[in-house]
Amino acid sequence: MTARIMEADCLFCKIVAGSIPADVVTETERVIGFRDIDPQAPVHVLVVPKEHYGDVAQVAAADPALLAEVITVADQIAGSLADGQFRLIFNSGPHAGQSVFHVHAHVLAGAKLGWSPA
Ligand code: 5GP
Ligand code: ZN
Numbered sequence: 688m689t690a691r692i693m694e695a696d697c698l699f700c701k702i703v704a705g706s707i708p709a710d711v712v713t714e715t716e717r718v719i720g721f722r723d724i725d726p727q728a729p730v731h732v733l734v735v736p737k738e739h740y741g742d743v744a745q746v747a748a749a750d751p752a753l754l755a756e757v758i759t760v761a762d763q764i765a766g767s768l769a770d771g772q773f774r775l776i777f778n779s780g781p782h783a784g785q786s787v788f789h790v791h792a793h794v795l796a797g798a799k800l801g802w803s804p805a
Pocket of ligand 1: 698709710723724725777778784
């Protein structure tokens, strides 16, 4: 599975391109982090590769260094916006809650988090 630079009608490709606004908290050459529009924790940031991959397994297979960069950026966000502790979630597939099919890590931080995924 190779990445596409941009997928038509992909919400997060449009945020990467700047055609839909987002509250960007950090950016590298290959990754962008912006606040979730419906936050589930005091800090809820989505970390997204700028290239289009559908889900986390596709990035892991095609470009492990890019996936590692997503995790490093998540750690940096938790360190700058919270106390450095964080939960990282990749929903993969509709039954797991994935609604945007451009891979994104949810970074949740800033509070003692509960655990009720079902
Ligand atoms: P998923 O359900 O695919 O794991 O996560 C998608 C996330 O994107 C959801 O948490 C949702 O609140 C967020 N989201 C949906 N539309 C927008 C948007 O237009 N802007 C931002 N910043 N987040 C969005
Ligand atoms: Zn996309």
